[in-house]
Amino acid sequence: MKKSAHESQSPEVAFAHSELGQALIRVLGEGSSSYRTIADYLLRNQVRVTALGIEELAESCQxxxxxISRFARDIGFKNYAAMRGAVAEVLQGVLQPVEKLRNNIERREGAASPATESLEFAAANIGATGKGLALSEMDKVVHKLTRAGTVYVMGFGLSTHLAGLLAMHLQPFCPHVVEVAGHGGTEVAAGHLATITAKDVLIVISFPRYALDVIRLANFARSRQASIVSLTDSPASPLAELADHVLYAQSSHPVLPSSSTAAVALIEALVVSLMVSNKDNVEKAARLTEAISAYLYGADAALPARPKKNAR
Structure with a gap:
């Protein structure tokens, strides 16, 4: 059964699209430093906020x-309690999969193994990303990639390896793919983007902690009329507002700044969607497999035997 637009959104994204969520996003773009901190926390932790007193929220936001009281009044509420009630009303009691997992872990008797807990969060992140995937947005991204003159892929810091993985997967199916940063850093990335045009697509990848250079270079590409596709974790991400299209991957982790597991799964989903989008790509995949088969371990056993010539 086809999912409705509401059903295809994760609670976090649906919250961001609500009237309250949109008000918080406006604060992210226009508010003071302290107001931006509060808005960011509310957008990322809606479920948790419904259980926090004003002192606890103030401590979390420093x-x-x-x-906090002034913030609540300035976005249209009588006081903090009224704002917290509005958050709960928008959520309508729906818990995010990762938040459910966190609550379950916290209620367990005894401490969970750090390794087990990390793997459980990874699984929950992938589940939440799949549940929240907007298929229409994925289709639009695939459409842009198939028509791009050049596809640029950019990520810094922990996202560098994600950019490299995506670029490698896209190369057989796009006319020209450029991994913007690679091992060269900001200067090399800026050099690659110097020639970007309105015919090109920039896929920018960033998860907490966000790299400032990614935001600056994405703004530059946007000023050159290039299409921007963001792979990021939340509507509160600074890349969400910059992009023409956004694909979200949950990245919660109990220890690390963010987890890349769901991002890898999302990248694979994007590449598969591109591969099967037309018959030409299927043929390209077959030719690629044939071309590299001679370099793979055990390839001789996997290849069909050549027919023997008839003895004379």
């Missing part, structure tokens, strides 16, 4: 309770 601001005063007076600032």
């Amino acid at each position: 601001v005063s309770t007076a600032t």
